[in-house]
Each structure stands twice: as structure tokens, then as C-alpha cells.
Amino acid sequence: MSDKIALERRYGATNYAPLPIVLSRGEGPWLWDDEGRKYLDMLSAYSAVSFGYGHPKILKAFTDQAARLAVTSRAFHSDTLPPFLAKLCEVTGMDRALPMTTGAEGVETAIKCARKWAYVSKKVPRDTAEIIVCDGNFHGRTSTIVGFSSEPQYRDDFGPYATQGFKHVPFGDATALAAAITPNTAAFLVEPVQGEAGIVVPPEGYLKECERICRERNVLLIVDEVQTGLGRTGKVLAIHHEGVKPDGLILGKALGGGLMPVSAFLAREDVMGVFKPGDHGSTFGGNALGAAVGLASLNVLLDENLAERSATLGDYLLKKLKAVQSPVVTDVRGKGLLIGVELDPRKVSARRFVETLLKHGVLSKDTHGTVARFAPPLIVERADLDWAVDRIRDALREYGPVYEKAA
Template identity: 55%
Template sequence: MSTSLDTGTVRIISGEEEHVASNYSPLPVVISRGEGVWVTDVEGKRYLDLLSAYSALNFGHGHPAILAAAHEQLDRLTLTSRAYHNDQLGLFAAALADLSGKDLVLPMNTGAEAVETGIKVARAWGYRVKGIAPDAATIIVADGNFHGRTTTIVGFSDDPTARDDFGPYAPGFVRVPYGDASAIEAAIDEHTAAVLIEPIQGEGGVIIPPEGYLRAVREMTTKNNVLFLADEIQSGLGRVGTTFACDREGVVPDVYLLGKALGGGILPLSAVVADRDVLGVIRPGEHGSTFGGNPLASAVGLRVVEMLASGEFQERATALGAHLEEKLRELVGNGVTGIRVAGLWAGVDIDPAVGTGREIAERLLARGVLVKDTHGQTIRIAPPLVIRATEIDWAVEQLKHVLGA
């Protein structure tokens, strides 16, 4: 722990270390306030947030319109369970269905819940619609995937940190190389119910598949009567300059899995969105959640969808993402070995000669910039979509400095 931290900060961090399970390795900073793209720690130091809680804060900390929706609903009704109707869920579902061009919305809470729900829907569809033999349905997934950390999901991960020592694992998944459409086609057989992929792999380091990959997946799944499930939990809702990452190739999957930014950075909200011939296979009592579709989350989600419907945030992500890419490209060969940029989302590979991804993140922390490392040598940059070009410039200058330090 850094000796520059004051006794209050040390006490707070020590309290976490003593009483919070060690399932994360956070940077040594204690945040107490946030506004827009900036956060402030308990010592009063400000930081530019370039992580956005893994895209959950696409609209920044405390966006006034989202806060207003939450405050208004807090005074009225927060939870009923789905045992009753509430006056917000239908409005939210209709708006999200319209935004996505689909018929039905199944609301959940976390991204992992959305993925688990998508898996159940795909299997039920496989048995009830496609006619796959009982308990024989399979789902094709990709190497390098990150769909969450439930026991089912980590069972088809190839990341040993996520997977090791949590078995036995659920059967029914076939893993193929990411970005290789022909490998998916070769893996499809009479038992295949769905293909589940991230249009862009976020946790992997913003891994962007080859041009045409998503179109090929769409074509082969349609041809073989297989569902295409797109995990847009990190990549969707404006992050890459389009409403959904699949829009970059003009592709519409059978099922959208959404989360993170859908809750406006205020509370967990996720959803499975599909047409009636797919999502309609779920019957009353077969799946649910006490908090899924609660009126508070629905009111917040409705405001988020209304904001996305204007197109403003998608346009900002496109323009500012191009600006970010231009600035980052200047660093390639100067402490950076490669970059990958999609909208306001970038993976930056750090030259081992200047440090690990974690070391660069810690150096940036000391200069007032928050990023997070992944897979050893990569840092991810995903600022709130309300960031300004001048703030991007300043952040890249700090990165340039620590690379040369």
C-alpha cells in the first residue's frame, strides 16, 4: 500500500482488506464522490475516470436526467416483485423493445443473470421449437469469452483465473476460436441451439473481430436454424458509437443480452430482448427474479432508453472515439505495442519494457487518471460518453508521461 495515503484512507482500505472477501484487487484509491467524468477521493484529490465501471457509467457519474428519474420514483414505489404489475415496467419494456426493434423484454438485474437467462431461453427454444432431443442441446461460444462469473458461465471460459477450482462444470457448450466464422460453421450440428458471442470482447482487452465476422455468424445461424445471441452487456448502448455493437456491421441478432449502462450507473438492471417466437418460449413460473423489472430500475431504464433514442451519445462516442484513436496512435512504438479502438472504447497494449498493465495503471493513478489493466499487458480505456476532447487530450498526455517515466 502506498505510504502517501493518509490515515483515513489507510483505515478504510484496511477495513476492506479485513472484512471484504478478496475477489478483487482494486487500485489503492478510495472514491467518495463523482460528477460527470470526474471522481474525488476521501482526501479531496480528483481523478478522470476512464473506466466507467466497465461501461456501466456510459452517461457519467450522477447524470442529472437519470438522477431525476430515480429521485422521483424513490418517493413513489421501489419494489413490488413480479407478483403484481407496476406502472413503470410496461413503459420501460415498450421503449427498450422499440429501441432494439424486438417484441419482448425479460428484465433481470446483473449481466451474468442476463446471460444465464439467455442460455435458458436458447435451450428451451432448442427443445420446444427446433426439436432437439431432450438434454442434448449445445451452445457454441468463443475462446477468450467473458460472460460473467456464475458456475455455468465460468465452465466455458478459457481463463484459468475465472475457471480453475470451481468445477464440476455444466455440459452443453462448444468453444471455438473468436473471430473465425468458419470454425462456428464447422461446429454446428443437429444439437446446436445457439451461438453466444460478444460482438467485441471487452474483458479480453477490447478485441475487435475481423470485418464481416458478425455478418457471417448471422448468415450461418439463419441458414442452420440456430439462434444468434449477442452479449452486448459491455459493448452495447452507445459505447462503440452505435446503439448496439452489432450495428457496426448492420447485423440484428436473435437475442440481445443487455446490462451495465442500462441501469444508468445507479443500480443493476439487465435485460434479454428478443422477438416473440424466441422469448415467448418461457412460460410463467419457469424463470424469474424478485428484483427483476422493479419499478425503480424500470424508471431509470426508461430514462436511459429515452436518452439513447436521441442518438446524441452514439454521435459523441463516434466523434470522440476517432479523436481518442488519433491520440493513442501517436504512442504506438513509444511504450505501446498496439491499440484497438471502437467508439469510446480502447485496448492499449503496453510494451513490457516500460511496465505491466497494472504498473501503468498505478502510475496513471498517481497523476489523476483511472484505468484498469487486463490480461497482464493491456489497459482498457472506456470513459463516460460525456467526456470532452480536451479531457481526452489531457489523459493521453498523462499516459505519454508515465510510459516515458
């Protein structure tokens, strides 16, 4: 065992079970361990490194701004926050943005805003507002959020939970959403693709129908695009695949360019307008350094056409992976460069498989014990993906015969 791994196990909390690798350097889509071995990153820190490691434009924005001004608190204005907010609203089509740090903070912000909107604008009786969420959701790990998780491990032994304000419906079932709405419903909170649940893609037209239902019933549609946003699924936002315009939008991960924790809750004018000075805030949310990095990240996304690149390369990777036939693979699914390979748990666990991939130079991560996810940085080259598929094929051969599906 590496001395560094042993040291982390000795002094670190045990809330993670990392793969047995110590990373020391990254460049583009590639990572190197502390012994100089090279790996292709097919995880992108769950989309936080969507633009690759050390992107020169984002890195320059980071270093230039860090040398000039980093954190002053929102008690004062900075010269980097206004252009960041303007660009964020321009790119997303939303009216206003509230910057935070982590994705979970963005979700918590959305929850507070939706509840206050329900009481102030919709006139829901105080302390009775409900938010509808989906089975299999993952919106973070704060105490409020785990309270409405349907994953036992996220909930067990962390109660009491704030369950009275949340209601569950099946993901992908718009009819169930319509049936669950009551006069006290404030919002429907949904991921366009469920990442932690195993890269679950809903039926085509689902989000558009949810939008229609929410408009008809005066319910806020709040979309969590922390993992799917900013090019990951082949559009700037995953909701753009269906032309959906939400009332609230949560972004994070990629917004920080792989360098900073930057997130935001965005909403239409009247929804965000329920917040007054003192209602909400974050010590580091909207800091000058984070704003500069966020603006640079948005510019890179647009200037380098990374959403379009994700669509093209995602289709290519999905076809390549579907062509690899193995008795341990039961399904391959995804959208853009967000792809899940479902494995037969009777033959190999997803954890064991990603450990095998590690030996072959590919970094991935398992979810739900049955799915290996593949979500490389959007700047990855086609040749890199070819190399990765060859390594995935080699790894699968360790569990049975592999052949190519005829075209």
C-alpha cells in the same frame, strides 16, 4: 495505507484487488478521492457509468421514483415497467424483453431460453442441446458461465462444470463456427468486441457472416452487448455497425444509468415465447425503480445523441493514442469509446502502468496483464480527452522515451 483500505482488507472477501484509491464523489466523467484529489474516469465501471456520474435526468428519475415506489415483486404490475419494456424493444428492434438485474443474470436467462427453444421448437433431443461460445469469452462469473470460460483463473477449482452443453470456437472465425454446428446446436453466444480479453475487435464482416450461418442452419444468434451496448462502440448497439439482427440480445451495465443494476434479455417473438409463467424470474428484475431508471437512461442515450458522440470522440481518442509512440506500447485498438492499449509485458505490466496512471490523475484498469483499457463516460468532453492523453503520455515517459508519430 488508508484506514478505509485497511478496513476493507480486514473484513472484505479477497476476490478483488482494487487500485489503492478511496473514491468519495463523482460528477460527470470526474471522480474525487477521500482526500479531495480529482481524477478522470477512463473506465466507466466497465460501461456501467456510460452516462457519467449523477446525470441530472437519470438522477431525477431515480429520486422521484424511489420516493414513490421501488420494489413490489413481479407478482404485481407496476406503472413504470410497461413503458420501459416498450422503449427497450423500440430502441433495439427486438420483439420482447425480459428484465433482470446483472449482466450475468441476463446471460443465464439467454442460456435457459435457448435451450428450451431448442427442445420445444427445433426438436433437439432433451438434455443434448449445445451452445457454441468463443475462446476468450467473458459472459460473467456464475458457476454455469465460468464452466465455458477459456480463462484458467475463472475456472480453476470451481468445478464440476456444465461443459457438456458448450462448445468453443476461435473468436473472429466464422468458418470455425460453421464447422462446429451440429443438429443439436441451439445457439451461438458471442460478444461483438471482447472486452475482458483485451478489447479484441473481430474482422469486419464477421458478425454478419455469423448471422448468415446461423439463419441458414437454424441456430439462434445471441449477442452479449452488456459492455458494448447503448452507445459504447459508436452505435446504439455494436451489431448495428454491420446491420446484424440477432435472435437474442443481452443488455446490462449502462442500462442502469450508473445508479441501479438493470439488465435484460431480449428476443424475437417465437424465441421468448417458450417461457411460461414460473419458468424463470428474478426478485428484483423489472422492479419499478429499475424500470424508471432504465427508461431514463435510454432517453438520455437518444436525446443527447450519445452513440454518435461516442463515434466521433472515439475516433479522435484512438488517433491521439496511436500518435503517441513508446517502446512499451505494442498496439492500440478499439471501436468508439472502447479502446485498449497493449503493453510489452517484458517492459511493464499493465497493472503497474495503470497504477502509474493513477498517480497522474487517470483511472483505468488492466486486463490480461498486458492491456490498459480506456472507456470514459460517453458525456466526456474533447478537452477532457486531450487532458487524459497528456497524462497518459506523461505516464509512458516513466518507462522510456515518447515521441509523436508524424501525421
